[in-house]
Amino acid sequence: MSKSAGCCKRFLHYAFDYETPKTLVIPSLGVGFVFRFTQFLVVIRGLIGWGCGKYKAYQDTDTVISTVTTKVKGFAFTNTSDTEPRFWDVADYIIPPQGDHSFFVLTNMVVTPKQVQSRCPELPSPSTICVDDCNCVEGHSDPRGNGIQTGLCENYSTTARTCEVLSWCPLEIDTKLPEHALLAAAENFTVLIKNSITYPKFNFHRRNILPHVNSSYLKRCEFSRLTDPHCPIFRLKDIVSEAGEDFQDMAVKGGILGILIDWSCDLDWWAGECLPKYSFRRLDNKHPVNNVAPGYNFRFAKYYKTADGEETRTLIKAYGIRFDVIVFGTAGRFSIVPTIVNLGAALSFLSLVPVVADWFLVTCSRKRDLYSRHKTTHLTEDADSASVRDFSPSLSLMNLISTD
């Protein structure tokens, strides 16, 4: 036998000798049943958690990227005692006009026309009412006021005198908000929502206008959860109703309404089609308690120049409903990495099963002593001679903990 052959043989033994546990087969119905039942529980639980739940363990996920365009249609005619008769179209009541994921429909307003930079008496309030000029401080500006005081005390009305301010005059009196929304007719306006989404990780693109839908249907359809759940044209009144609100109520002081489009999808081929799910929810807090500045409004102005070059403006405090199209979703598609990770985690539970069965074997089974004796060899001084037959060297060292 040459040296290299011996070396090679030792390496082969080292690398390819296979070490396997010695096992004992126990023909006990009780233990066997516990073993199989535990195994069954783990597998069933694993399968349920694995593929039947909402979040599939074998899938990689990605978050949606989306673009939205909106286009409102409709017109209205207003003729109240306070205002002149007026016709309103899209260019008048949609602000901003672009129609992206958030659009505002004007429903009520306080208009203050012909404002110019000048001086006028403040609106009466405890801090602005004055008796004479001594009550007014030149240059003082109250954050809750409407301008910089000039130091004069002027007649606001026949009964009240207030400090004069430098401001856009006449001042806006926003307490005169109409009780019924001016553009009540806005409830019949319709909005077309076009939404394209992408899951970049999966290179998956989809529109909310479904492929099987034809153009003529799109021109006359209107969203309805029951009959037309995939029509992209929504009547404003329906949107507000679906959110559990009343349009006319909401129109007076304004509010924010979320149009939520859920694109959560299972992109595996065996799953069904990936379809958008619409839902609607009021996003601002309508309750008057614990609320600051309820409703939704903002001020904007249209600027004009008079013939002699002076700048005037029409200030509009616009109340209305802001519709926010919120697109969200997570898509999953089979991927090998999460599959392996989750499968591995599941497998390690199977390795717990023998632990349970062994515990049952040596604790609860009727013949636990018999099983224990065959299964376990105790390597102690006394047991050594009994259960170990081949040799008994230096067991005294073992007395470290087993001696009296």
Next chain:
Amino acid sequence: MSKSAGCCKRFLHYAFDYETPKTLVIPSLGVGFVFRFTQFLVVIRGLIGWGCGKYKAYQDTDTVISTVTTKVKGFAFTNTSDTEPRFWDVADYIIPPQGDHSFFVLTNMVVTPKQVQSRCPELPSPSTICVDDCNCVEGHSDPRGNGIQTGLCENYSTTARTCEVLSWCPLEIDTKLPEHALLAAAENFTVLIKNSITYPKFNFHRRNILPHVNSSYLKRCEFSRLTDPHCPIFRLKDIVSEAGEDFQDMAVKGGILGILIDWSCDLDWWAGECLPKYSFRRLDNKHPVNNVAPGYNFRFAKYYKTADGEETRTLIKAYGIRFDVIVFGTAGRFSIVPTIVNLGAALSFLSLVPVVADWFLVTCSRKRDLYSRHKTTHLTEDADSASVRDFSPSLSLMNLISTD
């Protein structure tokens, strides 16, 4: 031996006696090879899934937060037969002017100047053509019409009579859209995109203007995928071309173009730099079939007051390209928690290897009988006397399932 010493000894035995499986070493090249090969497969597969894939198993991930500012430069001069000669600069054609992540470049339009609130005959269509006043209903408003009918039938032209409506008059005739985009010169406008991103979980901030780039380069550079892939200034024509579209085509009816900035990064120090990757994609559907309101347009108005205080407006139906800068990305960085989770999952696969090897051992190997007999002890009535020597008590209980 005192009682407490015995108790202590028993506890020590309980806590520190080590129970280890008895094993059998089998010097079989076949079984050993199956064992090592399966082990090798699992480890290799694990390593590939682990660190070489796109999604590193040892990393924690975070989603990008971003801010975008855009600034368009360029001017144009239009002089067509339909319109007056006019010079256009940024303040004229960029709507809204702020320049955030979405900006609109006006390329074509239908202008209806000098509209005032008044009455005029409707545009001719099957539902508006009338013979006399009986065909028109006062107060009726057709959603596809342009105003509220007054109940009169008026001459629209020398040949057609239509119902009169209350509206902004004259009515817009949007079928007269120029066939060639009015601002065809917009293709040479440039846009500077400034994008700052943050991965809050990793406190990582980065700009799309790279640190090594100097100001003078930035003032004259222009994005080109080949020569200047990191220049933040883009020619509009190039953006549209990269998306596989023709600018002049798209300019006529408008559209939406996505400028996608991908900040997916590996933030571990051994990975390379974190750089933005630009891509471009048309986001609206240009195909006329299965499409509603193709292209991209919206209406807005400029309001004026005449010398005698009457409000007039210029209605503009603006066609153009909306550029949406969409920033997305996921960053990963080494983190101990996912490392352990994934490593644990991988490890549990290694525990499967002996199962495979054992199965091969007792099923396929040539000496399976020999191995089986040494590996497995059957605790049955007959086998008991043969393989179990020390005792044989109460085996009759075991006959529960093994008796005939």
Next chain:
Amino acid sequence: MSKSAGCCKRFLHYAFDYETPKTLVIPSLGVGFVFRFTQFLVVIRGLIGWGCGKYKAYQDTDTVISTVTTKVKGFAFTNTSDTEPRFWDVADYIIPPQGDHSFFVLTNMVVTPKQVQSRCPELPSPSTICVDDCNCVEGHSDPRGNGIQTGLCENYSTTARTCEVLSWCPLEIDTKLPEHALLAAAENFTVLIKNSITYPKFNFHRRNILPHVNSSYLKRCEFSRLTDPHCPIFRLKDIVSEAGEDFQDMAVKGGILGILIDWSCDLDWWAGECLPKYSFRRLDNKHPVNNVAPGYNFRFAKYYKTADGEETRTLIKAYGIRFDVIVFGTAGRFSIVPTIVNLGAALSFLSLVPVVADWFLVTCSRKRDLYSRHKTTHLTEDADSASVRDFSPSLSLMNLISTD
């Protein structure tokens, strides 16, 4: 014994015979300690990674969906040598007026009033200065210029002659930016930020106006990190200070300021309340090196019509601070799937412990030979007769690798 009974018995044996490893109990303090200590380490490490870290292994996570409304309050009066005295309110300095997640506060500006479409000499620069008409090319438009050249050379001032251009005239001279911000008073403006969030996966809704806060407090409070960390009203100066910037500095050339609201929450009932955390960060790059177009500005125009119908405009190059409200966050809630996945992964580490202890047993312990002999049975030719007693058939086949 019938045939079916035998078949049934065999099936019962196959299904319910329980195979368990034979084990050897070793009463060694050393090995036992290594075993228990390794087990202890794994469990402790597991528990730390499991529940004490930022990202709980037993939780499912979701990303926040949010809506923001903002409302700025405040007015200012400007009276500098360059401009006329003017009063500014919200409708003047907030652009766009809607108040969504991004709002711009005008702080400085270059105003060019009374521009009309006409011809005027270019601003002097090396490329526009001319001596006579020969230096100017009709129809030429320099991208850095301000209009289309008419081919004429005109007097720009008494000392300089430049090419005439067709443009909005007079041209804007934006080098005359005021050194001190015009609306320096903007630092005292306040902004109310209303933010509603949703975690759709958990059907969890929350507002940044906390339930226990009452309306009267909201009307007078002001955010302060120390005293009022949950007041939704912010003074602009404080926002800028918190971001480490100086308002007056930033107001001159403008900039972008991020108001970050972190809604990261642990939604399990045993965790505390879910509260927003505010932070502030300047998002643009203020350093003049490696920067293009520093600060933040944009141009917009107000359009007027003169009495004779000619369109004029006031061009405003607006400098100011854009405030971007950025809402982010991830919520976690106990979920069975990630719990099982992570628990499984943790468990598989426990299965490593015997491997470590066995290695210590046969390598480092003092009585390793004794333990090895009892633990491991070598199935070789020589050992066969010694350790294996029952039979010795056909061992020559095993000589494949063990022969010399």
